[in-house]
Amino acid sequence: MRAARLIKMVLLLQSRPSMTAAELARELEVSERTVTRDAQALSEAGVPVYADRGRAGGYRLIGGYRTRLTGLARSEAEALFLSGVPGALREMGLDDVASAARLKVSAALLPCLRDAPDSAAQRFHLDAPAWFREPETPALLPVIAEAVWDDRRIGSVYRRPGAAPAEAPRRRSANEAAAVVERDLEPYGLVLKAGVWYLCARVGDGGAFRTYRIDRFDAAEARDERFSRDPEFDLPRYWAEQAERFARSILHAEVVVRLSQAGVRRLPYAVDPASAREALAGSGAPDGEGWVAVTLPVESEEVAHTQLTALGPEVEVLAPESLRERFLRDAVRLGALYGR
Numbered sequence: 001m002r003a004a005r006l007i008k009m010v011l012l013l014q015s016r017p018s019m020t021a022a023e024l025a026r027e028l029e030v031s032e033r034t035v036t037r038d039a040q041a042l043s044e045a046g047v048p049v050y051a052d053r054g055r056a057g058g059y060r061l062i063g064g065y066r067t068r069l070t071g072l073a074r075s076e077a078e079a080l081f082l083s084g085v086p087g088a089l090r091e092m093g094l095d096d097v098a099s100a101a102r103l104k105v106s107a108a109l110l111p112c113l114r115d116a117p118d119s120a121a122q123r124f125h126l127d128a129p130a131w132f133r134e135p136e137t138p139a140l141l142p143v144i145a146e147a148v149w150d151d152r153r154i155g156s157v158y159r160r161p162g163a164a165p166a167e168a169p170r171r172r173s174a175n176e177a178a179a180v181v182e183r184d185l186e187p188y189g190l191v192l193k194a195g196v197w198y199l200c201a202r203v204g205d206g207g208a209f210r211t212y213r214i215d216r217f218d219a220a221e222a223r224d225e226r227f228s229r230d231p232e233f234d235l236p237r238y239w240a241e242q243a244e245r246f247a248r249s250i251l252h253a254e255v256v257v258r259l260s261q262a263g264v265r266r267l268p269y270a271v272d273p274a275s276a277r278e279a280l281a282g283s284g285a286p287d288g289e290g291w292v293a294v295t296l297p298v299e300s301e302e303v304a305h306t307q308l309t310a311l312g313p314e315v316e317v318l319a320p321e322s323l324r325e326r327f328l329r330d331a332v333r334l335g336a337l338y339g340r
Contacts, residue, residue: 002038005030009038010047010061018052018060035059093142135195138214144199147222148187151229154201156183157219158212180218186227189235190214193243200238202230209233211242247272251297255304256319258291263314270310271296293318301326 005028012019012027021032028035039059042049050062147154160179186202188209197214205227251272259267268276275297283292298304301323308315309330317324 006038006042009035010042013049013059013061014065018058020058024059093145133195136215138197138217140217140220141197141214143222144187144214144217144220145190147220148190148199150222151226152187153223153225153227154185154187155219155221155223156185156217157181158183159216159218161216184223185212188229188233189238191235191239200235200242202227209238211239244274247274250299251275253298253300253304254295255298255301255308255317255323256293256295257308258293258316258318259311260289260291260314261286263311264292266311266314267294267296271298271304271307291316 009024009028012024019027021035024035025032028038030038039049039051048062048065049059051057051059144154146152158181160181184204185199186205187199188202189200191198191200191211199212199214200209201212202209264280267280270276279294279296280292283294286292296304298307301320305323305326308317308327317327
């Protein structure tokens, strides 16, 4: 533990002109007294650490000293590629590894380039979760993430949609119990989508690839046994295909609507964008008022009512009649509210 701390201290001093004892103590998570002892130990070992006395004093390396201890470990190199997503790193338990990797890279840079990491951090930041929701980190995410990095099989207990969590106060019904499955999985990759973590895994030994929500795992334990990855598996391509298949699978109904030109422009923002584009591509020519009729696939009449309400007077529902009647009732209520 101390050897790792001494190496980190040298790298910190190598990456900056000088650092105070307080700054080093904060970075190394030790006391200032420990910093003083570590600096003395480095000096005795031949590392030219010099202490400047006084209020503006601190520690620095003299004589242009540079250590060659900048080689990245595999885990550090992998984590470095995720440095732009600090929240995800923290949730997977990799923030310490990524910090060590960034420090090693900074120490190896020329002096004129050492502000590059800070410069990039001030110009780009990824905030993955959606607005107006506080994402929760699944308790089992670090365990699963470690298994993904190490290519270790995991034994899991997974809840299909509709089953109550294991910690729920009430007992599960028979139907809910049937929706809980035990699976041996080969964890291939993790995806963070709109603040929700997913696992892309292969079932059993060479079975089908499936997608699981991390927060639906009641249990997950990494096995000692490793699995051999399929070299043909492409995580981004797999996720794109699954996302498109999911979006289409939930569209079980159709509605026919009439849209103004403003409604045409706003439709992709109110419903599934791909479905909106396909529906508009298949629409006929505008009528005498400039409106176009569109047949739109939707999840359900209830969902369509919620989505199309966002278009206000720029949409007219033609079919089904039951949905048209919903909007008629809305219009009557709105007229009563605003006619007072």
